[in-house]
Amino acid sequence: xxxxxxxxxxADADTILSVRNLRTYxxxxxxxxxxxxxxxxDIRRGEIVGLVGESGSGKSVTARSIMRLVPVPGRIVSGEMxxxxxxxxxxxxxxxxxxxxxxxxxxxxxxxxxxxxxxxIGDQVGELFAYHPDRAPxxxxxxxxxxxxxxxxxxxxxxxxxxxxxxxxxxxxxxxCIAIATACRPELVIADEPTTALDVTIQAQVLDxxxxxxxxxxxxxxxxxxxLGVVAEICDSVAVMYAGKIVEYNDVESIFARPQHPYxxxxxASLPRLGERLAHLPSIEGQxxxxxxxxxxCSFSPRCPAAIDRCREQAPDATAIPxxxxxxxxxxxxxxxxxxxxxxxxxxxxxxxxP
Amino acid sequence: xxxxxxxxxxxxxxxxxxxLKKYFQQEGLASAFLRRKRPPVRAVDGVSFRVTAGQNFGLVGESGSGKTTIGKTxxxxxxxxxxxxxxEGADVHRLRGGALKEFRRATHVVFQDPNSSLSPRMRVRDxxxxxxxxxxxxxxxxxxxxAEVLQLVGLSPDAAxxxxxxxxxxxxxxxxxxxxxxxxxxxxxxxxxxxALDVSIRAQILNLLRDLQDRLNLTYLMIAHDLAVVxxxxxxxxxxxxxxxxxxxxxxxxxxxxxxxxxxxxLSAIPRPDPTQRHERLPLTGEIPSPSAPPPGCRFHxxxxxxxxxxAVDEPEWREVEPxxxxxxxxx
Numbered sequence: 001x002x003x004x005x006x007x008x009x010x011a012d013a014d015t016i017l018s019v020r021n022l023r024t025y026x027x028x029x030x031x032x033x034x035x036x037x038x039x040x041x042d043i044r045r046g047e048i049v050g051l052v053g054e055s056g057s058g059k060s061v062t063a064r065s066i067m068r069l070v071p072v073p074g075r076i077v078s079g080e081m082x083x084x085x086x087x088x089x090x091x092x093x094x095x096x097x098x099x100x101x102x103x104x105x106x107x108x109x110x111x112x113x114x115x116x117x118x119x120x121i122g123d124q125v126g127e128l129f130a131y132h133p134d135r136a137p138x139x140x141x142x143x144x145x146x147x148x149x150x151x152x153x154x155x156x157x158x159x160x161x162x163x164x165x166x167x168x169x170x171x172x173x174x175x176x177c178i179a180i181a182t183a184c185r186p187e188l189v190i191a192d193e194p195t196t197a198l199d200v201t202i203q204a205q206v207l208d209x210x211x212x213x214x215x216x217x218x219x220x221x222x223x224x225x226x227x228l229g230v231v232a233e234i235c236d237s238v239a240v241m242y243a244g245k246i247v248e249y250n251d252v253e254s255i256f257a258r259p260q261h262p263y264x265x266x267x268x269a270s271l272p273r274l275g276e277r278l279a280h281l282p283s284i285e286g287q288x289x290x291x292x293x294x295x296x297x298c299s300f301s302p303r304c305p306a307a308i309d310r311c312r313e314q315a316p317d318a319t320a321i322p323x324x325x326x327x328x329x330x331x332x333x334x335x336x337x338x339x340x341x342x343x344x345x346x347x348x349x350x351x352x353x354x355p
Numbered sequence: 356x357x358x359x360x361x362x363x364x365x366x367x368x369x370x371x372x373x374x375l376k377k378y379f380q381q382e383g384l385a386s387a388f389l390r391r392k393r394p395p396v397r398a399v400d401g402v403s404f405r406v407t408a409g410q411n412f413g414l415v416g417e418s419g420s421g422k423t424t425i426g427k428t429x430x431x432x433x434x435x436x437x438x439x440x441x442x443e444g445a446d447v448h449r450l451r452g453g454a455l456k457e458f459r460r461a462t463h464v465v466f467q468d469p470n471s472s473l474s475p476r477m478r479v480r481d482x483x484x485x486x487x488x489x490x491x492x493x494x495x496x497x498x499x500x501x502a503e504v505l506q507l508v509g510l511s512p513d514a515a516x517x518x519x520x521x522x523x524x525x526x527x528x529x530x531x532x533x534x535x536x537x538x539x540x541x542x543x544x545x546x547x548x549x550x551a552l553d554v555s556i557r558a559q560i561l562n563l564l565r566d567l568q569d570r571l572n573l574t575y576l577m578i579a580h581d582l583a584v585v586x587x588x589x590x591x592x593x594x595x596x597x598x599x600x601x602x603x604x605x606x607x608x609x610x611x612x613x614x615x616x617x618x619x620x621x622l623s624a625i626p627r628p629d630p631t632q633r634h635e636r637l638p639l640t641g642e643i644p645s646p647s648a649p650p651p652g653c654r655f656h657x658x659x660x661x662x663x664x665x666x667a668v669d670e671p672e673w674r675e676v677e678p679x680x681x682x683x684x685x686x687x
Contacts, residue, residue, distance in 0.1 A: 229626030
């Protein structure tokens with residue numbers, strides 16, 4: 001990691017996307033599925049926010065909601081998503097098309113599924129300028145495309161832009177997808193598991209590329225992944241999702257050093273790590289719930305080692321984490337009680353004597 | 356998993372690969388119409404290692420390194436082009452009759468994705484019971500054994516009459532494990548056994564595999580791309596690159612003192628779940644070359660940061676530089 005993160009300056013920078021109480025539900029024949037349920041987070045200029053969770057936790061539906069590409073039978077039920085002063089929940093489809101690609105780029109997991117196999121790489125990168133003439137280059141399209149491909153470190157860009165996706169390796173294809181997502185210099189890129197399909201050495205290259213682009217373009221990234229290792233490597237702040245809700249949201253150092261939610265704690269403990277061989281990995285019993293048939297109370301309570309009776313009856317609200325920058329919060333009764341107790345002892349003790 | 360001295364003392368290899376090679380002839384319209392032979396894909400190109408009973412062996416490598424082909428060739432799903440696979444001293448590709456039947460009982464496999472490795476049209480009891488019925492187990496004995504192994508993997512007995520789609524991903528992988536241990540095997544090949552599973556389920560399955568090993572005296576050959584998983588589960592790790600082993604060492608030694616430049620790069624590329632330890636990743640330039648035209652000399656030399664002239668000419672010898680620590684590199 002060549003780049004030093006600048007947390008202090010990030011905290012002062014303006015928020016480019018503010019998601020508040022977002023709810024996206026799917027109205028299926030078997031009932032209502034709350035895929036995204038009361039999700040709130042902020043992305044600041046140049047910040048990389050990680051959205052982590054297991055399959056079905058709602059992280060991809062959150063991304064699709066921001067792009068306003070929620071598939072049928074899903075729809076955004078309530079909440080707001082303020083992007084550059086506009087609420088994306090309410091803007092027209094025409095306005096949304098102006099934003100997609102130009103102001104918000106997207107990178108998906110499978111580059112081969114994102115790219116058109118019968119168009120050259122140059123045509124696919126340059127295509128964006130036809131839709132967004134205001135962001136088109138002044139000079140020739142080919143020069144601009146070559147420059148964009150060079151920006152994502154594709155060697156021999158001028159020649160390779162005439163080739164088709166099949167002659168690119170997996171890592172190079174993902175670079176092309178990143179080139180397309182950043183061609184119009186968007187303010188925000190949503191990257192949905194962009195390195196999951198790649199080998200680990202190629203993943204490292206793509207992560208380094210995203211960090212470099214952040215530095216060069218000042219772009220913000222919403223990075224969706226299930227891999228906590230990747231989160232620790234590149235994110236500034238992290239939202240942990242479970243069963244459609246953000247259960248914990250904080251800056252990356254705090255999440256890893258002082259996780260508050262029992263799910264975050266258990267997930268971190270269960271990771272196979274290098275450097276310490278364990279006879280038994282701490283594991284989370286049971287499996288993630290069916291979103292169409294959620295348990296009463298907190299969705300994690302059936303698997304939670306810390307659950308009390310209240311957790312099985314009532315769903316906890318988000319509690320602000322003291323000292324967390326921005327809107328850091330945790331959604332857990334037990335964690336909230338412990339935070340309150342910690343704050344109380346800190347206040348009760350005479351100043352200066354607390355460690 | 357920790358060293359099991361009771362099994363390890365005899366030191367006899369349960370499995371041995373001797374200069375195993377597996378080439379695939381490329382088929383296609385060009386070769387069919389033009390009668391032009393394309394060079395074969397050298398998926399596995401001279402791999403030798405030994406697996407001691409009770410000592411888990413992990414094979415790591417990136418896509419195209421040949422690790423899955425090795426697993427398939429060990430299980431007789433592929434015929435070797437050259438070299439041999441010895442299971443308890445016997446060449447598995449020459450087994451016939453009763454010896455072959457016994458080999459099939461004594462070895463089994465767990466694949467990555469239980470959604471595709473379990474037939475959706477078979478009940479769990481038939482899936483799990485199949486390795487037994489092939490061995491001639493019938494009736495009450497079959498039912499009892501199925502119930503027993505389902506319990507061993509943490510599933511309730513009534514799972515037997517249900518279908519795979521009624522289970523979650525983690526439970527389906529438990530069914531696959533139940534089938535693998537049903538006929539009381541000695542060696543199980545685990546091909547990416549947890550990579551399709553959710554993060555919170557991975558530790559459950561890794562722990563299950565470990566428990567079963569202790570109870571049933573199993574040996575695992577684990578094939579995986581995730582070095583952290585293999586490090587946790589295996590006693591010895593072999594690192595593959597483009598059809599060959601680059602390095603092989605006890606897990607701890609491989610992590611603490613990697614010798615081959617590729618192993619070092621691989622280790623440095625692994626994301627660590629600790630934001631305070633963000634580190635400079637060692638650069639790896641270029642892409643993995645085509646296995647149908649591997650580079651001359653050392654296969655890694657075009658991408659190697661420390662390669663010298665000799666690396667492009669001479670193929671490095673596979674040698675033991677420290678006890679049990681093998682490496683193929685001129686510069687070690």
